[in-house]
Amino acid sequence: QKEVEQNSGPLSVPEGAIASLNCTYSDRGSQSFFWYRQYSGKSPELIMSIYSNGDKEDGRFTAQLNKASQYVSLLIRDSQPSDSATYLCAVNSNSGYALNFGKGTSLLVTP
C-alpha cells in the first residue's frame, strides 16, 4: 500500500478559478502534513504545513486536514499561471525521522 497518494493529473484550471489538490495517506499515526510546490527543474519549496484537523489559510492557499479520513487537501484561490507547477503532499513517516512524499499533482493554470 502506497503511503501517500495523489492524483498525478494534470489538473487544468482557468486563471482566476479555485484549484483543489487532494492527498490521502495510510499511516494513522502521522502528525505532520505539508504541501510543497516544485517548478520544473527546481527543488521542492514548502508552501503550507498543517498539524491539526480543520483549515489553515495563508494568502491564496488553504490547507485542509481530516485525520479521521486520512485526507489532506490544498485549495488555491484566484489561480494564476505562475501557480502552474507540481504540488507534492508530504507526511511524516512512521519512524518520525523523514517525510514521505506523494508522486505529486501537476497543475496547469491556463490564461
Add this chain to the structure above:
Amino acid sequence: DTAVSQTPKYLVTQMGNDKSIKCEQNLGHDTMYWYKQDSKKFLKIMFSYNNKELIINETVPNRFSPKSPDKAHLNLHINSLELGDSAVYFCASSTQGGTEAFFGQGTRLTVV
C-alpha cells in the same frame, strides 16, 4: 545567503565510476536527508541523519554511503555507478526529523 547548498549541480559520469555529492546547511538544523527523485518525479527518502547519526537507511544499495562529519554537513558517496542511478538527488534539512524540510537545489546525476 543559501540555506541548504549542494554541489555539484550537474554531474555526468560513466558507468563504474565513483562520485560524491556534498551538502551543507546553515540553518542550524539537527536533521539532514538525502532524497532521490526519479524520472517520474517521485521523491523518495534515502537517508536521514540526526545530529550526525544515521537514523534511516531506506533499502538503498550499499554502493551509496552517506557521511556526516558534523550536523551541518551530509555528503553522499556513490561507488560503481550504474545507469539506474541517474536521477536528481536532493539534500534537505529540518529542525528535527519529520518536521518542515528545506531542500537544496538538487544534483542532476547522469550516468552514461
